[in-house]
Amino acid sequence: MKYLGNVVNAYKIIANDYLKPGMTVIDATCGNGNDALFLKQKITHSGRLYAIDIQNDAIESTRALLKTNGYDEDENLVLKQCSHETFDFLKSEEVDFIIYNLGYLPKGDKSIVTHFDTTLKSLNSAMYHLKHGGLIFILCYRGHEEGAEEFIHMNSFLANLSQSEFDVLKMAFTNQKNTPPLMWIVERK
Ligand SMILES: C[S@@+](CC[C@H](N)C(=O)[O-])C[C@H]1O[C@@H](n2cnc3c(N)ncnc32)[C@H](O)[C@@H]1O
Numbered sequence: 001m002k003y004l005g006n007v008v009n010a011y012k013i014i015a016n017d018y019l020k021p022g023m024t025v026i027d028a029t030c031g032n033g034n035d036a037l038f039l040k041q042k043i044t045h046s047g048r049l050y051a052i053d054i055q056n057d058a059i060e061s062t063r064a065l066l067k068t069n070g071y072d073e074d075e076n077l078v079l080k081q082c083s084h085e086t087f088d089f090l091k092s093e094e095v096d097f098i099i100y101n102l103g104y105l106p107k108g109d110k111s112i113v114t115h116f117d118t119t120l121k122s123l124n125s126a127m128y129h130l131k132h133g134g135l136i137f138i139l140c141y142r143g144h145e146e147g148a149e150e151f152i153h154m155n156s157f158l159a160n161l162s163q164s165e166f167d168v169l170k171m172a173f174t175n176q177k178n179t180p181p182l183m184w185i186v187e188r189k
Pocket residue numbers: 028029030031032033034035036052053054055058082083084085101102103104105106112113114115118
C-alpha cells in the first residue's frame with residue numbers, strides 16, 4: 001500500500017496520530033463501515049462512537065462489520081439511521097472528532113448522495129459540538145455533479161470561518177489528473 005496515494009490514506013495518517021482510547025467521535029456518513037471500524041479500533045471499547053447514515057443498508061453494513069470485529073452496539077457504539085443535519089441526540093455532550101466522507105456509497109445507490117445544503121447545515125451544528133482542540137475531517141469527491149457543487153460551497157464556507165475560533169487546513173494532490181478528491185481538517189481552537 002502507498003503511504004499517501006489518496007486522501008483516505010492521508011486522513012488515516014493524521015487521525016491515527018490524533019485518536020486515543022476513550023475519545024468520543026462521530027462518523028457522519030458511515031456507509032460501509034470502514035471508517036467507523038477504524039475509529040472504533042482507535043478509541044477502543046472505552047471510547048464512544050456515533051455512526052450515522054441516511055441509508056438503512058449503510059447502517060446494516062456498518063453494524064455487521066463492527067460486530068464481526070468484536071464490537072457490539074452498546075452505550076459506546078451508537079448507530080443512527082438519520083440525516084446528519086443536526087446532532088440533537090448529543091444534547092450537551094461534546095465530541096473530539098467528526099469525519100465526513102462525502103458522496104455516495106461505493107457499489108450502492110448513486111442517487112443517494114450528500115448535498116451541499118445539508119452538509120453545510122450539519123457542519124454548522126458539528127462545529128459547536130466539537131471540543132476545543134477537536135478535529136473535523138471532510139473528504140470531498142469532486143468528480144461527480146453533486147460533489148463538484150458541494151466542493152464549491154464547502155470551499156467558500158471553510159475559507160471564511162473565523163480564524164480566532166478555527167484553523168482550517170486544506171489538502172489536495174495537486175499533480176493528479178482530472179478532479180481528484182481532497183480534504184479539509186478543521187480544528188476548533
Ligand atoms: C462515501 S460514502 C461513506 C463511506 C463510509 N464512510 C465508509 O467507510 O464506507 C457516503 C455516505 O453518505 C451517506 N449520506 C448521504 N447523505 C447523507 C445525510 N444527509 N446524512 C447522513 N449520511 C448521508 C450515504 O448514504 C453514503 O453511505
